[in-house]
Amino acid sequence: MSSMRLSAFVRAWLRAPIPSAAVGGAILAIAFAAPATAQSADAHGWFSPEQVVRGADLYERRCAECHGEEKAENFETWPYSAQDLIGMIISFDMPANRPGGLPAQEYVDLVAYFMNRGGLPEGEEVLAGSPALSEIKIPQ
Numbered sequence: 419m420s421s422m423r424l425s426a427f428v429r430a431w432l433r434a435p436i437p438s439a440a441v442g443g444a445i446l447a448i449a450f451a452a453p454a455t456a457q458s459a460d461a462h463g464w465f466s467p468e469q470v471v472r473g474a475d476l477y478e479r480r481c482a483e484c485h486g487e488e489k490a491e492n493f494e495t496w497p498y499s500a501q502d503l504i505g506m507i508i509s510f511d512m513p514a515n516r517p518g519g520l521p522a523q524e525y526v527d528l529v530a531y532f533m534n535r536g537g538l539p540e541g542e543e544v545l546a547g548s549p550a551l552s553e554i555k556i557p558q
């Protein structure tokens with residue numbers, strides 16, 4: 419992976435005018451009215467194997483045609499929360515050929531895939547809305 423490229427998009431993200439929680443939160447609030455139960459970073463994992471498979475498939479179909487493997491590799495070291503990553507992706511109007519157009523759960527499945535690539539384990543929980551999305555981070 420290219421760390422220069424990673425820091426370039428992180429810098430760009432930090433300069434972005436809309437806070438990630440506002441962007442990602444608005445979308446997720448619509449889709450997930452039910453409160454998520456609190457989870458801890460133990461052996462349960464944060465997302466299911468099925469979500470990771472769906473996320474990988476989504477990446478192939480919705481992102482890889484323009485980005486190849488590069489973005490998925492970059493996100494393996496994403497230093498902020500999964501919620502922030504969704505906010506960043508949405509704030510950059512991705513996927514570019516369908517800005518903001520994926521169902522909320524698909525953005526969540528995508529970040530489950532990225533977080534898993536970054537080293538967070540699969541488990542039995544199904545990752546959905548807050549607070550879990552704001553709590554999980556790839557260990558740096």
Ligand code: HEC
Nearest residue numbers: 427477480481482483484485489506507510512513514515
């Ligand atoms: C139709 C082509 C296209 C598709 C599909 C697409 N992107 Fe992009 N994306 C671009 C272009 C062009 C840019 C701006 C130039 C760049 O940074 O590569 C960009 C930029 C980005 C950026 C911010 C800038 C950076 O350097 O990181 C992120 C994050 C991103 N894309 C993620 C995604 C994700 C995740 C998906 C799938 C959900 C996706 N993109 C799908 C074309 C696309």
